[in-house]
Amino acid sequence: MSYNSFGRVFRFTTWGESHGPALGAVVDGCPPGLNLSEADIQPFLDKRRPGQSRFTTQRQEPDQVRILSGVFEGRTTGTPISLMIENVDQRSKDYSDVAQAYRPGHADYAYDAKYGFRDYRGGGRSSARETAARVAAGAVARLVIPEVRIRAWVEAIGGDSIDQAAFDAQEIDRNPFFCPDAEAAHRWEALVDAARKAGSSLGAVIACEAVGVPAGWGAPLYAKLDSELAAACMSINAVKGVEIGDGFAAAALTGEQNADAMRPGTDGPAFLANHAGGIAGGISTGQAVRVRVAFKPTSSILTPVPTISPSGEATEIATKGRHDPCVGIRGAPVVEAMMALVLADQKLLHRAQVG
Numbered sequence: 455m456s457y458n459s460f461g462r463v464f465r466f467t468t469w470g471e472s473h474g475p476a477l478g479a480v481v482d483g484c485p486p487g488l489n490l491s492e493a494d495i496q497p498f499l500d501k502r503r504p505g506q507s508r509f510t511t512q513r514q515e516p517d518q519v520r521i522l523s524g525v526f527e528g529r530t531t532g533t534p535i536s537l538m539i540e541n542v543d544q545r546s547k548d549y550s551d552v553a554q555a556y557r558p559g560h561a562d563y564a565y566d567a568k569y570g571f572r573d574y575r576g577g578g579r580s581s582a583r584e585t586a587a588r589v590a591a592g593a594v595a596r597l598v599i600p601e602v603r604i605r606a607w608v609e610a611i612g613g614d615s616i617d618q619a620a621f622d623a624q625e626i627d628r629n630p631f632f633c634p635d636a637e638a639a640h641r642w643e644a645l646v647d648a649a650r651k652a653g654s655s656l657g658a659v660i661a662c663e664a665v666g667v668p669a670g671w672g673a674p675l676y677a678k679l680d681s682e683l684a685a686a687c688m689s690i691n692a693v694k695g696v697e698i699g700d701g702f703a704a705a706a707l708t709g710e711q712n713a714d715a716m717r718p719g720t721d722g723p724a725f726l727a728n729h730a731g732g733i734a735g736g737i738s739t740g741q742a743v744r745v746r747v748a749f750k751p752t753s754s755i756l757t758p759v760p761t762i763s764p765s766g767e768a769t770e771i772a773t774k775g776r777h778d779p780c781v782g783i784r785g786a787p788v789v790e791a792m793m794a795l796v797l798a799d800q801k802l803l804h805r806a807q808v809g
């Protein structure tokens with residue numbers, strides 16, 4: 455088993471490496487008759503695309519998607535949808551050092567330990583180039599759940615958090631950090647610049663919210679909506695923590711404080727709070743589904759780090775080449791995509807069981 459697929463009814467498989475000719479996704483189980491063209495997918499890839507500001511890597515990947523199958527006369531046919539993105543800015547020479555030394559924080563050693571062989575150019579399959587394929591598949595998933603609005607933003611960089619009282623949804627697309635707090639975005643310019651100039655890197659927290667999910671999606675126990683979302687977000691490169699709703703903070707609350715109290719509403723219950731992140735017993739409640747995701751700091755840094763060579767000698771590595779000073783920023787569109795992919799699958803699963 456190689457685990458390159460995700461989802462049950464709405465199922466996608468990604469393929470490709472960072473330095474191969476192309477990468478992509480095959481989406482299987484998409485309902486027929488949905489209007490789909492490259493124009494429905496490209497805007498989401500453009501949000502994740504590198505080289506758009508000085509705060510992300512300067513690699514220039516146009517990430518133009520092509521639909522190779524599963525669409526006829528502009529509509530999905532119900533057959534596998536194959537999406538392809540060419541790799542055009544790979545520079546294998548940037549990675550020649552990586553053949554001689556394992557990069558701490560990367561999959562280099564672990565891949566060698568498991569497979570006895572690895573594609574060291576940009577990390578091969580472990581490279582986050584793969585997340586472009588998820589974003590493309592996620593754009594198709596969104597067409598399956600038109601009733602749901604999904605939005606992710608950056609909540610903290612390098613431990614510096616937004617002021618929740620200053621949250622302005624309009625601000626998210628106005629700055630290069632997907633930041634809803636204009637003042638925090640301003641502070642982060644200096645913070646990320648300083649890390650980049652010092653050859654260092656920073657971590658980030660991404661929040662993602664899905665509004666419009668009806669009550670009833672998800673399943674009890676082994677496929678709780680919480681666990682599906684956690685698995686989906688944890689599968690993203692560099693993610694080391696996932697919280698649903700208040701997450702770890704809920705452990706510091708009392709039962710009264712944490713209760714999502716209910717009152718009769720006009721169309722179903724009116725909830726007075728949403729500590730649970732819109733999920734109870736693994737099933738959506740009709741409230742906003744909320745997840746927070748912790749991205750570690752970029753492992754590839756200019757500062758030399760002690761490591762070993764594949765033959766076991768002590769050495770050190772400073773990763774040259776073009777890297778994101780904070781991978782979490784470009785992680786935001788990837789978290790949105792995983793939210794869409796999980797919810798599309800859950801909608802179809804719900805329909806299959808309950809009608």
Ligand SMILES: Cc1cc2nc3c(=O)[nH]c(=O)nc-3n(C[C@H](O)[C@H](O)[C@H](O)COP(=O)(O)O)c2cc1C
Binds near residue numbers: 580691
């Ligand atoms: C959008 C995105 C871009 C990334 N770009 C880089 C990068 O430029 N340099 C780097 O060291 N890591 C980058 N990463 C993270 C690595 O791919 C990841 O840390 C590595 O493959 C090891 O996997 P793990 O951190 O999940 O254990 C990126 C992650 C994401 C989500």
